[in-house]
Amino acid sequence: MKANIKAISYYLPESVLTNDLINQEFPEWGIEKISAKTGINARHISAKDEFSSDMAVKAAEKLFAEHNIDKSEIDFLLFCTQSPDYFLPTTACIIQEKLGLETTIGALDFNLGCSGFVYGLSLAKGLIAGEMAKNVLLITSETYSKFIHPKDKSNKTIFGDAAAATLISSEKGFCTLGNFVFGTDGKGAENLIVKQGGMRFPVSDKNEDIVDEFGNVRNDKNLFMNGTEIFNFTGEFVPQLTEAILEKSNLAKEDIDLFVFHQANKYMLNHLRKKIKIPEEKFFIAMEECGNTVSSTIPIALYEAQKQGKVNNCKNVILAGFGVGYSWAACNLIVE
Incomplete structure (x- = not known):
């Protein structure tokens, strides 16, 4: 079904x-x-x-x-x-x-x-x-x-x-949901983490703020992101993820009409687009007025792409999500 x-x-x-x-x-x-x-x-x-x-x-x-x-x-x-x-x-x-x-x-x-x-x-x-x-x-x-x-x-x-x-x-x-591919690498867990709040590290009132080399202030109950490591992770695994979903779907990159990736930030997305060699007109970005909304970035972008008429003329769309965990996944959509 x-x-x-x-x-x-x-x-x-x-x-x-x-x-x-x-x-x-x-x-x-x-x-x-x-x-x-x-x-x-x-x-x-x-x-x-x-x-x-x-x-x-x-x-x-x-x-x-x-x-x-x-x-x-x-x-x-x-x-x-x-x-x-x-x-x-x-x-x-x-x-x-x-x-x-x-x-x-x-x-x-x-x-x-x-x-x-x-x-x-x-x-x-x-x-x-x-x-x-x-x-x-x-x-x-x-x-x-x-x-x-x-x-x-x-x-x-x-x-x-x-x-x-x-x-x-x-x-x-x-559109119809096609094939899926997944990936997980828990070695990257501490590069994007809220350390306190769970059972292993309950929230403490004795937290001391730490200022990093860029002037950002945070402590263990706050969100920590190692931007350099996250960038390196995406650069290594997202191209592989893209190739994997294309292979599983028996499609070539040229067969894809639209790519909708997790909207992390513009710099990272442009880096990935160029590395994977995706034409700019086939790569959708929609984050200017809402930022990185984590698990909601792809559905928001897909909604906006459909609203702008970019999905109606498509046959094949690739979605790719990647980040905290490390965790990544991609699927192909067949537009009816």
């Missing part, structure tokens, strides 16, 4: 952190410099009392309204986040109740970052192919801003908060 993407919607919080506001706080970071390096002009930041489930519900409600979807037909909910409301209960259960979905549905959380949307698509395809579900609601929602130290200018320029909701169905959609 085929699994198809029927519709996507997304939600961005009201508060906006512009490059101008970052420049006012960190005068050494010029507005043009931030924009040129990251490709980001603004990021949306969740309110103090706004959490992943709240944003997830708003994204799903937009999906139902924008695409005239009957929520009673949803029979499985997949929720991807690394910033859940609680350790327990499962945030997907909270979302089910808030959305008023049927109590006969399945619902679960899975903890993945930048590769999470592609992994979620594979889980949805498996549920549909195994005839365990007909309509899967996949939601990605992340509030990374709550992990970032107020004086960590590097991470503040990159990450934004967002949620995206995608309906995957056995019924016809705008």
Whole structure:
């Protein structure tokens, strides 16, 4: 049984952190410099009392309204986040109740970052192919801003908060899910990490702020990213990932009409595009007004590509997610 993407919607919080506001706080970071390096002009930041489930519900409600979807037909909910409301209960259960979905549905959380949307698509395809579900609601929602130290200018320029909701169905959609390839290398775990907060390292009140060589301030309860190591990882594994999904799908690079990669930052994306030798017109970037929204970057970009008419004229699309874990995944979409 085929699994198809029927519709996507997304939600961005009201508060906006512009490059101008970052420049006012960190005068050494010029507005043009931030924009040129990251490709980001603004990021949306969740309110103090706004959490992943709240944003997830708003994204799903937009999906139902924008695409005239009957929520009673949803029979499985997949929720991807690394910033859940609680350790327990499962945030997907909270979302089910808030959305008023049927109590006969399945619902679960899975903890993945930048590769999470592609992994979620594979889980949805498996549920549909195994005839365990007909309509899967996949939601990605992340509030990374709550992990970032107020004086960590590097991470503040990159990450934004967002949620995206995608309906995957056995019924016809705008594209069909094809093949998938995956990868994992836990050796890179400490290069993108929030060290405290779990059972191994509970949150401590005795944290000392550390200032790195670039002037970024953080401690062990904040998000830490080793930008150099993350860049090296993507440069090594993403070209291999692209080749692997092309080979598994029996496609040549020339057969692909559109590539939609995780929207990490403009510099990294352009480096990857040139290394893989993807024509600029086939490489979609959509992060200027929302930043790196982790697991939501690909569905947001795919929504915007479809809105701009770049998907309708396609036959084959490649999605690729990569980052925290290290974890990576890619799939091909066959546009109907």
